[in-house]
Amino acid sequence: MAGTSTDTVIPAPRRGGAASPEAPPRRRRRSHDRSAYVFLIPWMLGAGVLTFAAMLFSLYMSFTDYNLFDSPRWVGLDNYTHLLFDDPQMRVSVLVTLKYVVVATPLKLAAALGVALLLHTRRKGRTFYRAAFYLPSLIGASVGAAIVWRLLFSTGSVVDRALGLVGIDTGGWVSNPSWSLMAVVALNVWQFGAPMVIFLAALQQIPRELYESAQMDGAGPWQRFVSVTVPMLSPVIFFNLVLEMVHSFQVFNSAFVISNGTGGPADSTYVYSMYLYELGFSDFRMGYAAALAWVLVLVVGGVTALLFRTSGRWVHYAGDEK
């Protein structure tokens, strides 16, 4: 604490007790500020204990049979082999989650980009619309919104009737196994405002000259979109894609509340985190649940790494281009 490397030429009377003087400015630049560690105490504790120690602990647990009350029993790779080759519930939850990720992520990004393009204008009213479209992103994750969704999409309710009018009979999405996951997807896509504002900010960064010269070369609106907007936006598309995808893999609240905690009907909304929740917090199979969580992390990490590797081919950073 006392090693705070503050420096001063004239010992100023106003100096606080914590500060100790005496390194000339030149030396300060090269030396280290030990007081940094004081500022970092909370973060270091949090990252050290709640994150890194917890990760190691979880890795250890994943090789054990542990129910929270008896001491953990080492089982080697058993949890993983069972999980990967011999667990029908796991398979169900993986398929549901993959379906969710593959449908929800592109839909949400497409909605975000489409509406961002619509709002990228100087017309009056754009800030009002931007704010209004962002609102669902704030309330969509709540239990209240999920309850509203459950009612809106239930049998005989608004969505069911509206679809009935155009001859589509789903019998209410919430109780129909082939549609229920789509209700969860819809709740997520509804929250496209968050990626939308990021797209909007990025659209405003695209230099106008690019459009002007494209127009001079005779490019129509679609060509301008494909050859100017998309490449210029690609870093942000990539950023949003990674963020939304990592997020989608962890979907829980909406599936849990819409299915009333069951993952039903017929396991159609039984997402990965719901399996994790049941294993960990109603069966107390902590070791097995830890293994399940590690598999998720490896899969998400793998997909992210894959995206990063392919990104070189389609993500353009302004600096690289001539």
Next chain:
Amino acid sequence: MATTAQGALLTRGRRRALAWHTAAVAVLIALLYPVVWVLTSSVKPADEILSSFNLLPTEATWSGYATALDGIADVPTWRFFANSMVISVGSVIGNVLSCSLAAYAFARLRFRGRGPMFAAMIGTILLPHHLLLIPQYTMFQKAGLVDTYVPLLLGKFLATDAFFVFLMVQFIRNLPRSLDEAALIDGCGHFKIFGYIVLPLLRPALITTAIFTFIWSWNDFFAPLIYLQSPENYPLPLALRLFVDSSSTQDYGAMLGMSVLSLIPVIAFFVAFQRLLIEGAATSGLKG
């Protein structure tokens, strides 16, 4: 000739404006329909809620709200509100303090291990936090802290929401260094510089952090679900769940009334701070 061309241009411009507004209003209606639906349905008589296409009720009834305010499991609803408030305000204080301290060090100070530590901090942003649920629960359970607010709040006071640290680091990096340097020459220590110079200038980032933290903790469901057991400790989202679960009579009016009550603070924050919220979300990629 010139005037007709101009006239055609104008009408074309007007037509395009009309098309634009039509499209925007269509999106608006589709998006806000659920919000309007929940508001009007919450005052509908129970039998009209699902069965009627009309947005407006035939007659308004407040019985749903009355039932909702009564509470559940012998706990009055104001208690759930108070619990949510304690958790959310606690989280805000924790995040604002701990994240700004860490951000100052990362943005302004040079110290051994800065690079790796910063990388680790960024790494935790993308780490699926499901991984930490099981071990953290085990740790808190062994420490006898389950069914208290400690597991919900401790992480906030230890800057585990690394997103906000990052947000503030970016913000501090954009502040002119000349002020700090002047203060250093005047003999201020880093604690004074932090408290008297950086913190006041950091206000926009602190407010963004505070609002998002409040809304996220207010909406948070998973952590309270696993850590809290007694209904008198429940925040609103858990109470809502309990409500839906145990209303065997399917009291939709009360369910919706309670949903509306639980969303009011979030909507109020939104109305009051929408510009800041959206700018914060746009610059840092914060998820809503």
